[in-house]
Amino acid sequence: MDITWDGDTLVLHGAFDVRSTREVRDAIYERLDDDLYDVVIDMAGVTTIDVTALRLIAVATRAAWLGGHHLTVRNPAPAVRRMVHLARLAHAIEVERAAATA
Secondary structure, three states: OEEEEEOOEEEEEEEEOOOOHHHHHHHHHHHHHOOOOOEEEEEEEEEEEOHHHHHHHHHHHHHHHHOOOOEEEEOOOHHHHHHHHHOOOOOOOOEOOOOOOO
16 A cells, blocks of 8 residues: 555555555544644545445544544545445545536
8 A cells, every 4th residue: 555645635556455554544643633634535546445444434534523624535446436335334434526527
């Protein structure tokens, strides 16, 4: 898992699973603890995801909301969208709506 920041966006590449949840969690909560930022997670480069990683995103979304912030997932790959629905976490993870194209 490759984790980078592009401005205020956390960009993830590779397999997001139990092995990488600690690093991602630390990056998310470090930004949320700053109290100035909302967090956007760009998941276009995520090839696979497991339920542990999805639960991390769901819990962090709730923590952000309780702290007066937002955590939004941007560009989830089809495999990520599929797992969100299979894990029944669609209600707990905020996915950014794609802009309409002409």
